[in-house]
Amino acid sequence: MDNPVTEAPAVPVSRRDGEADTPWLDAREQRFWRAHLEVGKLLDHQLSRELQAHNLAINDYEILVVLSESPDRRMRMTDLATATLQSKSRLSHQITRMETAGLVLRQECPGDRRGLYAHLTEHGWETLRKVAPDHVRSVREHFIDRLTDEQLDALYAALAPIAEHLRGLRGRG
Amino acid sequence: MDNPVTEAPAVPVSRRDGEADTPWLDAREQRFWRAHLEVGKLLDHQLSRELQAHNLAINDYEILVVLSESPDRRMRMTDLATATLQSKSRLSHQITRMETAGLVLRQECPGDRRGLYAHLTEHGWETLRKVAPDHVRSVREHFIDRLTDEQLDALYAALAPIAEHLRGLRGRG
Numbered sequence: 001m002d003n004p005v006t007e008a009p010a011v012p013v014s015r016r017d018g019e020a021d022t023p024w025l026d027a028r029e030q031r032f033w034r035a036h037l038e039v040g041k042l043l044d045h046q047l048s049r050e051l052q053a054h055n056l057a058i059n060d061y062e063i064l065v066v067l068s069e070s071p072d073r074r075m076r077m078t079d080l081a082t083a084t085l086q087s088k089s090r091l092s093h094q095i096t097r098m099e100t101a102g103l104v105l106r107q108e109c110p111g112d113r114r115g116l117y118a119h120l121t122e123h124g125w126e127t128l129r130k131v132a133p134d135h136v137r138s139v140r141e142h143f144i145d146r147l148t149d150e151q152l153d154a155l156y157a158a159l160a161p162i163a164e165h166l167r168g169l170r171g172r173g
Numbered sequence: 174m175d176n177p178v179t180e181a182p183a184v185p186v187s188r189r190d191g192e193a194d195t196p197w198l199d200a201r202e203q204r205f206w207r208a209h210l211e212v213g214k215l216l217d218h219q220l221s222r223e224l225q226a227h228n229l230a231i232n233d234y235e236i237l238v239v240l241s242e243s244p245d246r247r248m249r250m251t252d253l254a255t256a257t258l259q260s261k262s263r264l265s266h267q268i269t270r271m272e273t274a275g276l277v278l279r280q281e282c283p284g285d286r287r288g289l290y291a292h293l294t295e296h297g298w299e300t301l302r303k304v305a306p307d308h309v310r311s312v313r314e315h316f317i318d319r320l321t322d323e324q325l326d327a328l329y330a331a332l333a334p335i336a337e338h339l340r341g342l343r344g345r346g
Contacts, residue, residue, distance in 0.1 A: 006305070006308065006309040006312050021306075022305070022306040022309060022310075023309060023310065023313060024309055025309060025312070025313075025317065028322075028325065028326070028329075029317050029325065031329060032317075032325050032326075032328060032329040032332075033312065033316075033317060035328075035329055035332040035333055035336050036328070036332060038336045038339075038340075039332050039335050039336050039339065040213045041258055042258070042336065042339035042340065042342075042343060043335075043339060045258050045339075045343065046339055046342055046343070085214055085215070085218050132179070132195075133194075133195040135179065136179040136195060136196060136197055136198060137195075137196065139179050139198070139206065140196060140198075142335070142338065142339060142342075143206075143209075143335060144198065144202050144205075144206060146334065146335050146338065147331055147335075149201075151327070151330075151331045152201065152202065152205050153201070153205075154324070154327050154328075154331075155205060155208075155209070155327075155328060155331060156201075156204060156205040156208055157324075158320055158324045158327075158328060159205075159208040159209060159212050160208055161319065162212050162216075162315070162316060162319050162320075163208050163211045163212050163215065165315065165319065166211075166212065166215035166216060166218075166219055166315060167211075167215065169215075169219055169315075170215060170218065170219070
């Protein structure tokens with residue numbers, strides 16, 4: 001599974017390496033960190049697999065959602081790359097695939113020199129409406145419904161400040 | 174940000190669509206689900222950025238760790254694909270890149286017809302040892318040290334059964 005070394009490497013390390021100062025995770029931190037990574041990765045994998053029944057990658061689904069929530073269901077490509085944390089070149093490849101599938105359309109905006117927009121097409125919108133009920137059932141079955149209300153609130157209270165911290169870092173590019 | 178529609182789409186949906194039966198997430202579930210996705214994605218992004226200082230992608234780091242923890246620091250390519258949840262073709266591309274960087278070596282095992290192994294090289298091992306202290310500091314700074322001991326235990330208690338559920342599904346491929 002996903003095993004970033006955050007405990008000391010298996011082979012003894014001498015003090016000369018300066019690694020004696022490393023704040024390795026203890027066993028309790030380590031088991032949590034690995035569970036966090038594992039759930040993230042396996043859940044992504046499972047949701048992806050279930051979206052494949054609709055011929056959608058999980059990244060496609062994300063793009064459909066972001067565009068559906070934008071004014072006029074469109075977004076400047078550079079903003080879409082920022083919103084989805086992708087490089088412009090990777091996003092460009094993805095949008096090309098999605099354009100071929102008729103889900104989005106790339107267009108210049110008359111009078112706006114700041115580049116291309118991605119638009120959600122009617123087919124893209126209908127696809128999202130059709131797929132969303134299955135997707136929410138998957139999210140419930142594999143994740144949300146496995147948590148009590150108390151766990152849900154405790155998790156949110158733990159994660160929200162971390163999300164804020166990370167958003168702040170990201171702004172500093 | 175990462176916004177999978179798990180609440181009803183913004184535009185009113187008539188009963189004829191059968192979506193009235195969809196168990197949309199309520200506001201409390203929704204805010205947690207989005208925070209979970211956001212932290213996963215932003216943390217991955219931040220850790221990736223810090224690993225870039227060592228010329229490593231986050232997936233490269235994962236491969237180094239998995240190999241370092243395997244007997245003889247090697248693993249059959251098919252098992253490595255399973256362990257890292259990657260397709261064989263995607264893993265193959267990654268290992269080719271890492272081979273060029275001298276971090277791993279692909280070799281057939283004499284007497285074993287079941288294919289190629291990826292080996293961790295001495296340079297790969299030294300790289301992992303050099304990078305791990307910085308990586309653990311990043312994981313602490315951006316995540317672990319932002320949680321209290323109580324939160325850590327509560328989160329682990331919530332995530333561990335979900336990880337087990339997802340591992341089980343995965344086996345059923």
